[in-house]
Structures are given as C-alpha cells and as structure tokens.
Amino acid sequence: MHREPGFSYPPISEPHIPRPFKPAQYIACRAVDDIVIDGALNESSWANAAWTSTFGDIFLIGYQKPFLATRAKMIWDDRYLYAAVELEEPNLIGHVVTRDEEIYYDNDIELFIDVDGDSQDYIELEFNCLGTIWDMFLPKEYNRGGIPHSHPRVEGSPPWDLEGMLVAVRMEGSLNYPHDTDKGWTIEMALPWESLQKTSRTGDILNRDGTMLRLNFSRVQHTWPKVWPIVDWKDHGNASYDWTWSQNLVYNMHSCESWGRVILSDRTVTQLPDPVIENAFAFVPAPVPEHLPKVGDMVRIKGGLYQIGPDAIDPDDSPQGTVTLNDFDIDRYQVTVSQYTTFLNAAEHGAFYGIDMANPDFCGIGEGADGSYEVVPGRELYPVTLITQEGALAFAAWAGKRLPTEHEWEAAARGTGARLYPWGEEPPDARHANFDYQVGHTTPVGAYEMGKTPEGLHDMAGNVWELCNERWRPYAFTGEAPEPRSSDWIVRGGSWVTPVANMAATYRNARKGAFCAMVGFRCARDA
Template sequence: MFALPLLMAAPPTAPVNPPVPRGYVAFKATTPPTIDGKLDDAVWAAAPWSEDFADIEGFDKPAPKYRTRMKMLWDDRALYIAAELVEPNVWATITEHDAVIFHDPDFEVFLDPDGDNHMYAELELNARNMTWDLLLTKPYKDGGTAVNAWEIRGLKTAVAVDGTLNDPRDTDRGWTVEIAWPWAGLKELTAAAVPPADGDHYRINFSRVEWDVDVKAGKVVKVPNRPEHNWVWSPQGVIDMHRPERWGEVQFSTKAAGPVAFRPDPARAVKDRLHDAYYAQHAYRARTGGYTAAADLLKLRPDPSGVPTLEATPRAFTASLKAPAAAGGKTWVLDQDARLRAE
C-alpha cells in the first residue's frame, strides 16, 4: 500500500464573510424585444433595473468607479437580458468570436439553472459585440474544464455605444447590451424545467471586467502590471466568479409587470452549511493528506442548520444535511467536487 502524502496542494479559498446573494424577479414579456442593443423597446419598461453592481469581494470594498446595472425578461422562447455600462471611454480591441473577451472591458453572464454547481454556462461580450460562450463542466477550483467549442444555440446579442468606440478624444456615456438566450440553448445543461414555470428559480450572476488605461499616441492602452477590476451584480466574497453557490437568483413570474415579491431559496442556509463543510474538508486534506468523516475535526462554526453528516475516504467525501420542513424537507448532499444534489 502506498502512503498518501501529508501535504496536498493549496485548498480552495473560502469566501470571506460573503454577502447574502441578491435576487431578481423576471416578468414575462408581452412581446419579445428587438435585439439591437438600444433598450428602447416599450416592453423593457416593465422590467425593473437591478441594484448597481458592486465589487466582487463584497460591499465593504470600494464601490465601482462607473455604474453598471441589468434587467431581465423572459417568454416561452428565451431569457432576455439588458445591461447598461457607464463608461467615459468606450474601447474594445478583440474582433474574434471565442477569444478571451475579458482581456477587453466586457459584460459577462453566468447561468446554472438547476443550481448543482456543475455543467453551467458563461457568456462574455465586449463593446464590439464579440462573444465568448463556454460550458464549464465544474468549477475551476474543482478541476473543471472550459468547453470552448460549445455554442449557445440560437443566441442573439447586440451592443449600442453611446459615444464613439476607440476614440479617446471625446467623452462617451457608455454602452448598452441586449441578449436573447434561447431556452433551447440550456436544455442540454440542466434537469431544471426549461422554459421555467411561474415561481421557478435559476442561479445566475453578472460581471463587468474593467481595466485601468492611459492614452498614448491617440490610442487606449492598459496601465501595465495592474489587475482588472471585477464588478458584479451579486458579490462573491472572493475574486472568483466560478463559485456558483455564491451567485444570485432569478425568480420567474408569469405576470407581465409587478409587484411580485422575491422569495429567496428556503434551503439556502442548509446549502451554505454544506459549503462550509466543503471548504473545511479541503483545508483538512491539505494538512493531513485525506478527508475525514469526523465532523468535530473540521471545527465548523456553530450554526442553527446543524452539523452535516460526513462520509469520507482519503480522496472523496460527501456531506449531507436535511432541510427543515419549512425549507422543503429534502436532504441535500455535497461532494468533494462541489456537486450539489437533493436526495
């Protein structure tokens, strides 16, 4: 028998005091918007704007320099997304589909309809309306890979620039985005109802990448050795968008307009508790070489949701916890790759 090494690779970093995920109620569109990037269709008036985006790490970080907000609608064919990005100097250099779009300033959508943390979608686009759509088998921290060859079937996107693209001589107002994401482009990812029913929830988040720039010889150039800014709708608590458990939620309503109250996931506390155990297990394995079935060794913080039941081998584990009847009464299970499921 070969002995396991005592020290493993650095464990996934747990979010620090992550905020409660945000929620949004998406109303059903009476007519589909025209996807031209301009947001002037009358149907958009029924959709409220989201809260302003915040720093990816949380509300205790400095507020973003420029405003970003989004809104959503849906019908039996597609999910519709609109976004407004205030920007005094709109620029974009990437001109190829499926390039690494966030090397430009961009707008990003992350979508996991069944909320299992695996098989989720990401879409990025820049101010030239160049897109990168990719499928994530599981989060990068869990060894997931990005399937760049995956394409969102029937996707339509458009961008409108309020100003002049790539001309730093004047002051722009920003750019707006419109997206029609057909349900047909999601069915292969999920066991959730597609299209959704009234009251259904999908896990979703939005991100804006912004770069510090200078103007040299009439062109915009990035300031060397500065990381990007990450401004998001629902803060993650860590600089990593690939933590689906920290995303916000969209609640679908068959009404054409509000008010409709957002109802947070009643099992959120149980799921968060399981993710506490997930991060503790990975930290334990990094110290000792294996996972444990002894919850007391993980030194979990006290929580009214209870102590998860653990099963473990040196290289795999499950953590399970039953939700109270008021939260659906299901037993939720999370494994070493962060896959979440109900039993």
C-alpha cells in the same frame, strides 16, 4: 482588490449579532410585446422592467465602490430569456473582433448561468463593446478540474456555441478615441430556452412560472491610459476591477454557489408583482445549541475498509472505490474563532491573519490597541473563516494535529455503512444543517444536533467547507495517483451557501484557501 478609503470595521468591544447575507435576487417578468434585439431597449417591456441594483465589488463589504455605474434588467417569453446591461464608460475601448478570443483583455461584461443551481453544466458568456462574443459551457468548475467547452483555445476543449443566441450593442461615444468623454454602451441579448434547456441535468422545464436560475453578471474594467494607439493590449498599465451584480464572497467568479437568484414570474412587466415569489427564500432562524460545545474535543475513527464515492455529481472523475485507513482522531467541531485567535497570538504577528477577519458578520477577529488579536464579543463559538491554507496548516501543527486527508474526512462523515449524509439517508433540511443561505451566515459550532454523525461529529455538512490536506485530482483507487488537475485545495462538507444538490458527504469541491467567507477547517491526528 481595492479598499474603500476610510473604511474600518466596528470596534472589537461592541457585541455583534451577525447580519444575514442573501445573494442578489431578481424577479424576471414576462414581456408584453415583441423584442427586437438591436441594443435600443425601446420596447414597452424593457421600459417597464425593473433595473437590478447597481453592481458592486466582487468580494466583501469594505472594498471600493465602483466609480462607474453598471446595472441590468431581465425579461422572458416562451422562446427567450432576455437580458440587457447598461454600462457607464467615459473611454470606449476595444479591439477583440474574433469570436471566442480572450475578450477579458478588453473591458467586458460577462454573464454566468447555472440553470439547475448545482455548480455543474453552466454557461459563461463574455462580450465587449464591439459585440464580440466568447461563449463557453463548463461541465464543472475550474477548481474541480473542469475544462471549458468552446472553440478550442484550451487543450481538450471541444467546440461549443449557445445556439440561436442574439446579441446587439449600442455605443454612445467614439470608439478608441481617448481625446473626448464617452457616455457608455448598452448590450441586449436573447438566450433561447431551447439551448439553455440542453444544459439542464434535471430536465425540468425552464420557461415556466417559478423557475429559479443561479446567475451572475461580472464587469471586468481596466483603467486604460488615455493614449492611442495601444501597443500591448495585455498591459493595461493600471489597476483592473471586477464588479458584480451579486457579491461572490470570494475573488473567483467560478464559485457558482455564490451567484444571485433570478426567479421567473408569469406576471407581465405591467402587472403587480407576485408576493409569493417576492418573498421566496426567506431566512430561517438559526437553532440554539443544546449545550456548550467542548471545542478541541476529538472523536476516534476506527481503521479498516471504507467505501469512498461515488460523487453522483461527477462520477467520471470521482467513482466509487474502497480504501484502507488506520485509526485516527478528528475534531468533534470545526475550529472556532476563539481557538484561532489564541493561535494567532502565539504565532508570528500578522503571518496568518487577514484584515477581513475583522468582519464580524463572517469571522470576527480584530486587532486590539496593544496589537494583540481579540474576538469580537459573541463570535467566540462560530467557525473561523477567511483563513489561508497556510494558516490552517500552521494552526494544526501548533495544536499538535494535522489536517485530515480527503479519504479520512469522507470516512468520518459516512462511517462504515457509507451513509449518504453525515446523519444518515434523510435529505437535508433546516433541522440538519446550515446551507443554501437559509440562515444567511455561519452558526455556532454544534448548533444542529440532528445533523451530527452517529459517532458524534458535528457540522460535517454545511456551515463551512472544510479544508483537507491535498489538492483536487481524479480518484485513483489502484495504481499511481494522477497529477492534480487543479491548484486548489480540497474542501468537503458544504457551507452556509451550498445548494442542497451538493450536500451529500460524497461531494468533492475545491477552493483557493485564501480569504473565503465559506471555508474553515477541522483537524485530525494519528491515533
């Protein structure tokens, strides 16, 4: 990750109201003529389609703006979803010519598509300037133990192709010739609706007005030295970059809930846009907490037999079972920015602090003139984010507590009656929780009174994912526990960006603990 020169966050003394964040959004209109996939983009439909915004850094504000321009546009008809990407490139370079090889060792463009928006059964497509393709189907994200379907490069990976896909590339310059300056390359593709439809879990018809696809483009750019021949294609010798259409808020393209939104419109590219679709996904105001939360307060969860699962999204690895738990206590609220700041000032300086915690929209902890940590005014009662697993563990130990186990977390969220959501069986809406970018940022802990559990726990759904003290592995209710299938730590409960499909208290996720704008934690302790 590369900092923008001269960038700094606002002074700590300035009170801050968070600015809502929305993933990139694009309205794909109908084509008005037949599209020939040749990389030229010379049809009237392409001429009238809008370009996306220029791609930016994958992570957060404050990171270096791309030094090469990338932009895309999309259109559709009854047979295909079409996408085109234009890439500025002064040094056209590439060597992978075999389908389904690891194309990202070349400079490439990648397209990720989740037609249902539930982080399941999604597609990853990779292309280099030679037009070589690597197409993959992922039943679930890698961090939840997912294994890609492609042509077997990974053990257990069954073959898969996006049937009927058409791709063409046009280069403007000289390939693999470092002694001149090239202009770039354009890629054009047609993705058959019939093939995309097969990845839908809901079965909803995709090629119709109003369909919303979760989608993101990623440009992997290596700064190759201008020498030839290249001896080791895996040794780029310089920095590499990941530029995306929609910011992912975590350095991980396989965070599907962070992708942008593409909305299909029945209006053609030559017609005025539909104002209803243009204004889709408007922000809703955050609720005002009914009372000042007593942070640090804990709730006793009685021991006994608890139902765990099934995770309806992933029933094979997360089936229903029962566990016996002892009495334990768990924090009534998620750990706040104020609490974590107090801990940072008691801990070894800098050991559990990241510079982006100063971002007042996502966290709000900065360094004062004397080197101590201070809260940005107004951020005291927001949940802390951009933490590491080590920081959460250290905070818990400092507070005389620990992180909950995954089973403890689910028992606390569902109770002895195994309710589907922390508050009961009613589906989530804006009265219950902060999710799916409705507010556009985290909210103060305890703001959703209707979303608390009968036992009095707040924000067990939405706001921030909550770290547990174990790594993702399939459930095993009898016999020896399987080895973790992921190096990532379990997180539960959903966050301010999580789609409604993944808000059930049974849903299991995992995230790398470091520096994610959607992950926080609460603590537990033995009774």
